[in-house]
Amino acid sequence: MLDNAFPDFTTPELRRSIDRTTEEQATAIRAEIGRREAAAPETADERLARVKRTPVGLLTDEEISLLDPDGQAFAARYKARVAREAACPGHERVSTSTREESNRGQHKGECRHCGKNMSWDSSD
Numbered sequence: 001m002l003d004n005a006f007p008d009f010t011t012p013e014l015r016r017s018i019d020r021t022t023e024e025q026a027t028a029i030r031a032e033i034g035r036r037e038a039a040a041p042e043t044a045d046e047r048l049a050r051v052k053r054t055p056v057g058l059l060t061d062e063e064i065s066l067l068d069p070d071g072q073a074f075a076a077r078y079k080a081r082v083a084r085e086a087a088c089p090g091h092e093r094v095s096t097s098t099r100e101e102s103n104r105g106q107h108k109g110e111c112r113h114c115g116k117n118m119s120w121d122s123s124d
Helices: 012-038 044-053 069-086 099-103
Strands: 093-095 109-111
16 A cells, blocks of 8 residues: 555656756756856956855955955965865874863864864763
């Protein structure tokens, strides 16, 4: 009785229906991309707003130069930290917490090589 409760996804009619749906979705996505590419170029204000919404790691150097001085400093520190962590031969945790902090469940630590924060909290 349960055999008929679920549709048989192996039937040719259902497969064609699924393929047709995915083709329609792909066509709609391509059309939306075309509309966005054909749209008028963004203004300076629109570009600045987009740059401010974009995560720092995805910004180009040209886009970072559009940020205010605080944003540029943050981006420089972020890129330096990412480069330092990427060059790490392998993160090895070194505990930096005191006995009292460990007893409270706060286990501070950092990487021996690059200084990456490897702290964790046991939520006790």
